Each structure stands twice: as structure tokens, then as C-alpha cells.
Amino acid sequence: MEDAVEQDPANENAWAFLGELSLLAFLFNQSTRGNPIIQGLKCAHNALRINPLSQHAHVTLGMTNIFQNNKQAGLESLEYALALNPNASGLIGIIGCLMICAGEYNRGIELIRESINRNKSYPPLFNLFVSLYHFKLKEYSLAYQQIEKSGISELVLNAVLRVAILVNMGRKSEAFEMMKVFKGFQINKTWISRDQISRFLLDQDLVENLYKGLKAINVPILTVA
Numbered sequence: 001m002e003d004a005v006e007q008d009p010a011n012e013n014a015w016a017f018l019g020e021l022s023l024l025a026f027l028f029n030q031s032t033r034g035n036p037i038i039q040g041l042k043c044a045h046n047a048l049r050i051n052p053l054s055q056h057a058h059v060t061l062g063m064t065n066i067f068q069n070n071k072q073a074g075l076e077s078l079e080y081a082l083a084l085n086p087n088a089s090g091l092i093g094i095i096g097c098l099m100i101c102a103g104e105y106n107r108g109i110e111l112i113r114e115s116i117n118r119n120k121s122y123p124p125l126f127n128l129f130v131s132l133y134h135f136k137l138k139e140y141s142l143a144y145q146q147i148e149k150s151g152i153s154e155l156v157l158n159a160v161l162r163v164a165i166l167v168n169m170g171r172k173s174e175a176f177e178m179m180k181v182f183k184g185f186q187i188n189k190t191w192i193s194r195d196q197i198s199r200f201l202l203d204q205d206l207v208e209n210l211y212k213g214l215k216a217i218n219v220p221i222l223t224v225a
Helices: 002-007 012-027 036-050 055-067 071-084 089-101 105-118 125-136 140-150 156-168 172-183 194-198 204-216
Strands: none
Touching: 002 012, 012 036, 012 055, 036 055, 055 071, 055 089, 071 089, 089 105, 089 125, 105 125, 125 140, 125 156, 125 204, 140 156, 156 172, 156 194, 156 204, 172 204, 194 204
């Protein structure tokens, strides 16, 4: 994407996608050349200067605001992006996931389910956020069914949510064994802190409940750099 914007600096979608990738690096705790939040915001603004009606750019702007704990601005950007093209089934689901990150559970699950109904080949990541929705409602069996559909990935939220669900289902020994799997992943060479989870989830009550799962199995929680 960096090469793409260098070769074609007037490509709005390239700028928007570069911004989204920078923000995903922030989410996955991956290293970037600079501050991924600043990079995401810069890319979103570049795309919007080229085309103020760029749907992808408004999604990127919404992501940036959410990751900056700017909930209202993030929701406004996402709703505007949705209004620009309400038939973009993939983006509907992505916006739904971001709504859940912002703590707007009912709106988020509505959009994710609409996206899934329109496109049966939806990304497995959507199941992770559906699981998070059920976890918030303390529907742990449903949350477990959905997290299983998402598969095991190196996403921090995947590890934390799986452990919290198992602990709340009374399956602490399985939760402890699960953390052994995640321990080998690159992202978890330093253990996951509450600060890490709070990077992308604005509902602090939800974060607290997720964090309790890790504490319940005595996982050493260190600050992630």
C-alpha cells in the first residue's frame, strides 16, 4: 500500500486501505514505521481530500476515532460511511464489528448479522465479534459456539475472550491449557495487559470482565510495550 500511494498519490482507496492497515497493526500490536494512529488519521484525511465521499476513508476515520477513545466522532463517521453505500455487504460487517468495539452492541450485532445474511463467505473475524456480543450479555454457551467458529488466531482479543468464556463456564483447566497455545504466538511473548485490551474496546466494564478471566487462572499480566 505504501508503494501504491507513492506511485499513485491520487488513489483515494489506496490511502484509505493504507490507513486501515496501519490501524490493524495497532490492533495486532505489530511494529510500524511511525505511530499507527497518526498514520491512520493522516491516510484517512488524504483520501477524503481526494474524495470527500469515499466510503473506505470514512471507515478508516471511524476506526481512528474509536482507537483514540473518541466514541461519538467514531460513530458519526461509521454511520456516514454506511449511508454512502448501504449495499456494501462486507463493509456493513466491518462497521458492525467497530460498533461493538465502541460499545454499541445492538447496532453492531444488527449490522454483522445483516452482512452475514447477505454474504455467506463472510470473514471468520465476524464470529469473534458476535462472540463478544454474547459474552457481554453473559450468554457464555452462545459466545463459546461463536468463538469456535472464528478459529484460533494471534489476535489478542481472541485469546482473552476464549479464556474469559471458559472461566465463566467453569472450565478453568481448559482455559489454562488454552493459554499455553497462545504463549507460543509472536504477539504473546510478553503477556497481555489490561491496557492492551483497552486499546480497542471502549466499554470498560467489558474489559474488566475479560481481564477477570485472565486473573482467574493466574496468568502473569505484564505491560505490553
